[in-house]
Amino acid sequence: MDILTAIKNRHSVRNYIDKAIDNETLAALKAEIDACNKESGFHIQLVANEPKAFEGMMANYGKFSGVQNYIALVGRKDADFDEKSGYYGERIALKAQMLGLNTCWVAMTFSKGAAKKAVTIHSGEKLGCVLALGYGKTQGVAHKSKPMTDLCETNGNVPEWFKNGMEAAMLAPTATNQQKFIFTLSGDTVTAKATGGFYSKVDLGIVKYHFEIGSGRTL
Structure with missing residues (x-):
């Protein structure tokens, strides 16, 4: 799958099957994360086999189920943090799609406390959004767009x-x-x-x- 096909095929997925991501796929995704971190100065991290961030009340409110992996968008508390996290987070989301995985952007409906325990946050850094990650029960549905x-x-x-x-x-x-x-x-x-x-x-x-x-x- 090329990246333009990934753009067309990628939709938000909130419900995931109980299937571990294989080591080869994880390695390819980590390589993309490393490249993004090197280019952006961010500290984006992949958290695998850790369901606690999506087990609480907020995750239930967000209608998530089966989430055991996620991408944590960690970076310095700069003025452009939000825009850069969107840019590089989506780059990683599309790479995940190309690798046969599904994702969903998550801003509030996850346990930030649990996620902070699972990642490394250096002085001067913060955790923003996360990307739920795994093999979806469905491929999601296309969203409507303005003209x-x-x-x-x-x-x-x-x-x-x-x-x-x-x-x-x-x-x-x-x-x-x-x-x-x-x-x-x-x-x-x-x-x-x-x-x-x-x-x-x-x-x-x-x-x-x-x-x-x-x-x-x-x-």
Whole structure:
């Protein structure tokens, strides 16, 4: 599976079967995490065979079941923490999809206390969102999207690469499917910004990564 196919096929999955992730798949995913950490300066960690973060009341509220693995997005408490965690977290989520795994972005409906006990958080770092990880009972369902014209601003002819980028961005997961972002094309320059709403900065990082993959352009 290539990454564009992963973008189209990846949907949020909350319920997982009782199946361990094999060592080869874990190694490939860890290699991607290491690459993201090296590039970003983050301290993202894979937690395997540890169900406690998804056993409490919050996980039940979030309708999660069978979650025994997750990706913990840990990094320095910088101003760009949220956006970078979205960008690199989604990069890892798509790699997981390419490896035959399923994921779900989780901001609040997990036990943060249990997760903090399972990871290493250095001074000056914090734990943000996590990604539930494993083999889903289903492959999830596609989310509805706003029209492209509601999510971008352009003038004149719109190049094909920009349309491709927007189509990929429209497939990106966002908190409660709010899609609080706007891309602006001015000449050959693209900018993207969050337009408010909870976790919209995390969402901005996610949609930026999707846009870059779809368009072949770096923002």
